[in-house]
Amino acid sequence: MRRVALLGFPVAHSVSPTMHNAAFAALRLPWRYEAISTTPEDLPNRVVALRGSDWAGANVTVPHKVAAARLVDRLADHASLLGAINTVVNSEGTLVGYNTDIGGFGADLAAHGVDVSGRSAVILGAGGAARAAAWALSEMGADLRIVCRDLSAGREIADILPSGAGMGVQVFPWTEAGLQSASEDAALVVNATPMGMSPDFDGTPWPKSIPLPREAFVYDMIFNPLRTTLVEAALAAGLRACGGLGMLVEQGALALSLWTRSMPPRGVMHSAAMAALEKQHAQIPYSR
Incomplete structure (x- = not known):
């Protein structure tokens, strides 16, 4: 066996x-x-x-x-x-x-009809999942905005992406001001952190004090629970959103x-x- x-x-x-x-x-x-x-x-x-x-x-x-x-x-x-x-x-x-993860994430975005070519995409986190999301989105021609606590980890992601892919990469601190600046006019928000993963059902990477971008698709890489607090908040705000089951x-x-x-x-x-x-x-x- x-x-x-x-x-x-x-x-x-x-x-x-x-x-x-x-x-x-x-x-x-x-x-x-x-x-x-x-x-x-x-x-x-x-x-x-x-x-x-x-x-x-x-x-x-x-x-x-x-x-x-x-x-x-x-x-x-x-x-x-x-x-x-x-x-x-x-x-x-x-x-x-x-x-x-790169192919899995890209395929699921396509299945949901998400097009980020020439548009801004926000990635929350700078770990392994964030790296995969950044690579996939850069190949789709997105303008990447990485929000993370460790700015050096975010810059490392920017450095490893293929030259000429996407529109560029900016790194923002994980603060209210950083989130607000990064999310301005964003077409996509991706949670690449474990915040909100079972058993932390009430956890979320997005503060209630900051409205989600008005035209963004919200993608939470977490698959358990099926609907995280972040996904529910996005749906309640009238946005399109999904969890990470398709990617899984x-x-x-x-x-x-x-x-x-x-x-x-x-x-x-x-x-x-x-x-x-x-x-x-x-x-x-x-x-x-």
């Missing part, structure tokens, strides 16, 4: 095991996907273990996407420039890092194709992820 892991901290909220195990079953593969709670201190040993012959690879999630990129043997495609990965493939003992499925499908070299059953994966989320939420009372 081949194994695939999800390495992150925390991982209890994840529906990836349900989603991928349903896909393996649909493909009639005797594989197992498991979530492994992995602290930053544990990460190096967990990655080394993936070299074992029973491991096909892994997904990497918060907060390890940048750190894991330094632990694999080789970075493929955009990951070599991006410096962040979410997928590891064990190729006969050689660990290769990929970033399927698409990046997972791209990762699955790398591990198995099979066509991923996207419909099966989406249905399994949705059912797992609905089951979780039926068991957890909301505080809002």
